[in-house]
Amino acid sequence: MGLFGKKSTLPLEVDLHSHLIPGIDDGSQSIEQSLHMIRSLIDMGFKKIITTPHIHPRYPNKNENIMLGLEKLQREIVSANILIELEAAAEYYVDESFYEKVKENEPILFFGDKYVLVESSFINKPAFFESTMFDLQSKGYKPVLAHPERYQFLEGSIDWLEELKGMGILFQVTLGSMGGYYGDKPMKISKQLLSEGMVDFLGSDLHRESHLPYLSKGLKSKEIQRLIKSGQLKNSQLL
Secondary structure: OOOOOOOOOOOOOEEOOEOOOOOOOOOOOOHHHHHHHHHHHHHOOOOEEEEOOEEEOOEEOOHHHHHHHHHHHHHHHHHOOOOOEEEEOOEEEOOHHHHHHHHOOOOOOOEOOOEEEEEOOOOOOOOOHHHHHHHHHHOOOEEEEEOHHHOHHHOOOOHHHHHHHHOOOEEEEEHHHHOOOOOHHHHHHHHHHHHOOOOOEEEOOEOOHHHHHHHHHHHHOHHHHHHHHHOOOOHHHHO
């Protein structure tokens, strides 16, 4: 039956946050790992994957090497007779370099209706996050904050997240947070965001095989199943 479990569980169908291109960030380190994780996502009911390598000081990827990695992985999927739609965007770390990239109108990797996946430091609240998001929006992009439940500087409060939501920033909660992978605090904030209708997307943030059981558990949680059933999520719009 696979990791997905009971057939009565509603699938998410589209994953928009993962690290499956081998060897370019802290995600998959081999084609074999990538193929195993992709097969597991298919077992859970996913029909489309938008993988999002880090563009981060530690992983200074460029659009070109991300697209080359995507093409190679797509060829491997075909060779392995795996039926899945695979695209790529990026997970951008919001720092001065990204701020300048936006200011200079450099090409930004996006998915769907100009959605751009962004993250910040987990430890310290970013000084110019809001201004960067405003500039992104002014250029027609729609910022999506990755894993808002996991920022440690929140200290259990969602005040900053409410401010961002007021600016029109979209939120992507991680399935593994609801599965308990990251601990009690991220799960608590996830539940609060879900209960207050502040979640626009769900994503796997899949890096390695050890994430899979927690991802599956989160997907089956009553809160996530209720949100999928509601039709309020934007994931399905990406098919």
